[in-house]
Amino acid sequence: xxxxxxxxxxxxxxxxxxxxxxxxxxxxxxxxxxxxxxxxxxxxxxxxxxxxxxxxxxxxxxxxxxxxxxxxxxxxxxxxxxxxxxxxxxxxxxxxxxxxxxxxxxxxxxxxxxxxxxxxxxxxxxxxxxxxxxxxxxxxxxxxxxxxxxxxxxxxxxxxxxxxxxxxxxxxxxxxxxxxxxxxxxxxxxxxxxxxxxxxxxxxxxxxxxxxxxxxxxxxxxxxxxxxxxxxxxxxxxxxxxxxxxxxxxxxxxxxxxxxxxxxxxxxxxxxxxxxxxxxxxxxxxxxxxxxxxxxxxxxxxxxxxxxxxxxxxxxxxxxxxxxxxxxxxxxxxxxxxxxxxxxxxxxxxxxxxxxxxxxxxxxxxxxxxxxxxxxxxxxxxxxxxxxxxxxxxxxxxxxxxxxxxxxxxxxxxxxxxxxxxxxxxxxxxxxxxx
Amino acid sequence: xxxxxxxxxxxxxxxxxxxxxxxxxxxxxxxxxxxxxxxxxxxxxxxxxxxxxxxxxxxxxxxxxxxxxxxxxxxxxxxxxxxxxxxxxxxxxxxxxxxxxxxxxxxxxxxxxxxxxxxxxxxxxxxxxxxxxxxxxxxxxxxxxxxxxxxxxxxxxxxxxxxxxxxxxxxxxxxxxxxxxxxxxxxxxxxxxxxxxxxxxxxxxxxxxxxxxxxxxxxxxxxxxxxxxxxxxxxxxxxxxxxxxxxxxxxxxxxxxxxxxxxxxxxxxxxxxxxxxxxxxxxxxxxxxxxxxxxxxxxxxxxxxxxxxxxxxxxxxxxxxxxxxxxxxxxxxxxxxx
Numbered sequence: 001x002x003x004x005x006x007x008x009x010x011x012x013x014x015x016x017x018x019x020x021x022x023x024x025x026x027x028x029x030x031x032x033x034x035x036x037x038x039x040x041x042x043x044x045x046x047x048x049x050x051x052x053x054x055x056x057x058x059x060x061x062x063x064x065x066x067x068x069x070x071x072x073x074x075x076x077x078x079x080x081x082x083x084x085x086x087x088x089x090x091x092x093x094x095x096x097x098x099x100x101x102x103x104x105x106x107x108x109x110x111x112x113x114x115x116x117x118x119x120x121x122x123x124x125x126x127x128x129x130x131x132x133x134x135x136x137x138x139x140x141x142x143x144x145x146x147x148x149x150x151x152x153x154x155x156x157x158x159x160x161x162x163x164x165x166x167x168x169x170x171x172x173x174x175x176x177x178x179x180x181x182x183x184x185x186x187x188x189x190x191x192x193x194x195x196x197x198x199x200x201x202x203x204x205x206x207x208x209x210x211x212x213x214x215x216x217x218x219x220x221x222x223x224x225x226x227x228x229x230x231x232x233x234x235x236x237x238x239x240x241x242x243x244x245x246x247x248x249x250x251x252x253x254x255x256x257x258x259x260x261x262x263x264x265x266x267x268x269x270x271x272x273x274x275x276x277x278x279x280x281x282x283x284x285x286x287x288x289x290x291x292x293x294x295x296x297x298x299x300x301x302x303x304x305x306x307x308x309x310x311x312x313x314x315x316x317x318x319x320x321x322x323x324x325x326x327x328x329x330x331x332x333x334x335x336x337x338x339x340x341x342x343x344x345x346x347x348x349x350x351x352x353x354x355x356x357x358x359x360x361x362x363x364x365x366x367x368x369x370x371x372x373x374x375x376x377x378x379x380x381x382x383x384x385x386x387x388x389x390x391x392x393x394x395x396x397x398x399x400x401x402x403x404x405x406x407x408x409x410x411x412x413x414x415x416x417x418x419x420x421x422x423x424x425x426x427x428x429x430x431x432x433x434x435x
Numbered sequence: 436x437x438x439x440x441x442x443x444x445x446x447x448x449x450x451x452x453x454x455x456x457x458x459x460x461x462x463x464x465x466x467x468x469x470x471x472x473x474x475x476x477x478x479x480x481x482x483x484x485x486x487x488x489x490x491x492x493x494x495x496x497x498x499x500x501x502x503x504x505x506x507x508x509x510x511x512x513x514x515x516x517x518x519x520x521x522x523x524x525x526x527x528x529x530x531x532x533x534x535x536x537x538x539x540x541x542x543x544x545x546x547x548x549x550x551x552x553x554x555x556x557x558x559x560x561x562x563x564x565x566x567x568x569x570x571x572x573x574x575x576x577x578x579x580x581x582x583x584x585x586x587x588x589x590x591x592x593x594x595x596x597x598x599x600x601x602x603x604x605x606x607x608x609x610x611x612x613x614x615x616x617x618x619x620x621x622x623x624x625x626x627x628x629x630x631x632x633x634x635x636x637x638x639x640x641x642x643x644x645x646x647x648x649x650x651x652x653x654x655x656x657x658x659x660x661x662x663x664x665x666x667x668x669x670x671x672x673x674x675x676x677x678x679x680x681x682x683x684x685x686x687x688x689x690x691x692x693x694x695x696x697x698x699x700x701x702x703x704x705x706x707x708x709x710x711x712x713x714x715x716x717x718x719x720x721x722x723x724x725x726x727x728x729x730x731x732x733x734x735x736x737x738x739x740x741x742x743x744x745x746x747x748x749x750x751x752x753x754x755x756x757x758x759x760x761x762x763x764x765x766x767x768x769x770x771x772x773x
Binding site for chain 1: 542577
């Protein structure tokens with residue numbers, strides 16, 4: 001037989017209409033993976049890159065060496081943050097469907113990643129998130145109204161109408177600006193962490209990307225620089241199985257785990273059950289302590305599932321089974337933490353329903369306040385002439401000239417949302433009808 | 436005052452800034468122990484230590500990304516990209532990140548990064564060590580673009596760039612690192628010590644970003660040039676004996692429209708010169724600027740003299756290079772068309 005080469009084109013195990021099949025997800029029993037000391041050498045931690053760190057077992061108990069032994073009060077706070085994130089996401093999705101905002105991205109099913117990590121890190125630690133880490137804002141206490149105003153591009157928008165919805169930033173909360181170009185924040189976080197070490201601080205950096213964007217060169221840059229300089233940074237790969245329509249096999253996930261990329265660079269890699277609040281908290285604390293002790297970076301792969309569409313512009317029923325999430329072997333992070341708290345005798349279905357109602361009311365109140373500052377389609381709106389600000393620290397002459405040109409044009413037309421402009425629209429509409 | 440070539444002047448600028456400002460760090464390929472392939476960072480790591488002057492992995496995207504992160508954390512990084520031709524792996528980090536960080540975060544985040552990079556040909560560098568990609572960066576909102584033409588300007592402008600709160604891409608025309616090259620590769624090299632701009636103060640001084648310089652006053656025609664081409668244009672002017680005024684643009688963004696238009700309105704003629712390819716090049720912006728500001732004073736069409744619209748060919752670099760003969764021809768034709 002003649003020899004010839006063949007391409008391997010990855011295929012997800014199931015497509016629309018198929019029975020969901022997650023047999024490819026390698027699991028470890030809860031409590032089975034040993035927890036090395038934070039000062040352990042690379043060879044001593046290599047096993048963590050292929051195993052799956054889990055704390056919560058099927059009976060909802062916390063078991064094994066990775067159990068972080070958090071107080072029930074902390075677990076209740078974590079549950080509240082995750083639930084608030086989900087309620088917020090659901091509301092914003094609905095508001096997009098009603099045409100109030102242009103776009104949205106939910107984090108449904110992945111809430112434990114941002115919330116448990118946000119809680120495990122210190123307030124001074126600098127976070128370089130991706131676009132699906134809204135839980136970090138919830139943990140650090142940014143007002144939901146502020147986040148909504150950003151999505152609305154209204155007069156209170158922190159981005160002054162310059163960014164698509166969800167591209168938040170928060171300098172005083174130590175959360176970096178979201179770019180929209182994938183993976184760029186990963187090596188930037190390493191640079192931030194290098195600077196922290198140069199300045200002799202004990203603050204560390206953390207960054208997040210999806211498994212799909214590990215294919216970007218920035219991922220390689222981040223791991224190379226982090227390893228070379230031993231930067232105090234936690235690099236998180238949120239493996240939610242799907243990058244829009246391409247499954248994790250298109251980023252090379254069929255061959256090795258994403259955590260296993262770490263040891264290749266000389267960085268510990270930990271594969272963790274991303275839907276297990278306790279396990280995510282535990283591995284993050286381990287990596288943070290290691291970084292603060294000059295132990296350098298850690299790569300964490302969070303095995304989770306993107307329960308919603310990629311964004312409001314996406315339709316997953318075109319490329320994956322509709323009910324795939326229900327078959328996901330690692331469940332729902334909120335349900336799992338809730339059941340754990342109930343098993344501890346520290347929570348109940350009644351309290352849970354009451355909390356849901358409370359958070360719904362909170363989100364409703366925030367939304368009411370947010371829209372009072374305007375929406376993208378109805379006034380009040382920001383002055384468009386602000387678009388010339390912040391291109392540079394001080395406005396150079398050519399931008400000042402262009403701003404004057406825009407202002408002169410604005411003087412010719414009634415401002416958007418003004419009675420004069422509405423009258424003009426009415427006249428245009430009636431003319432069109434007559435025509 | 437001391438005699439310095441451009442390498443020494445740039446080195447002095449960084450030396451002073453490392454001394455004055457603990458936030459300044461240098462990073463790049465071979466910049467540390469070795470002192471840079473063009474020796475521009477020579478001795479700085481020895482003097483300031485390996486936490487201030489860092490050798491990096493060979494990853495331009497990583498260098499710029501790390502510099503951005505450092506800038507966000509309060510440092511003032513000066514990143515070297517070894518050749519301007521190598522900057523493209525960092526393009527996304529420069530264009531989508533560095534240039535727009537202040538804007539997209541409405542002023543909450545910024546990174547005052549200076550990117551130094553040697554550019555230009557005439558060193559037998561072929562198509563990957565000769566490019567002048569300044570026009571690719573001047574097209575991007577949010578970064579300043581500087582290209583000095585002599586040691587005095589190089590030091591003053593580099594200090595200004597490092598002190599600037601916005602990102603700066605600082606192009607160093609490597610053909611004039613050691614002397615004011617006039618475009619004739621067969622003549623013996625002239626050292627900077629024989630040139631007035633090779634006299635450089637040893638201490639701290641700055642030159643404003645956003646100001647061009649009239650380096651040769653004249654009345655007949657205005658030549659707009661920057662970097663190496665300032666000296667080549669001067670040679671062309673000597674060749675054709677036309678009383679040209681040469682304006683050294685120095686900072687491409689922001690552009691000193693006032694100095695340019697004042698000169699062209701006075702002479703009524705204009706020739707634009709750069710080494711980079713012509714099509715969609717920075718010269719087109721200069722031509723448009725002059726047209727808008729000086730149309731009624733112009734007595735002849737504006738001419739551009741640039742590198743041909745081909746990659747920089749190794750064996751034919753002097754045929755590619757817009758040398759004194761081509762510039763002189765343009766000067767004559769502009770005067771004849773009047």
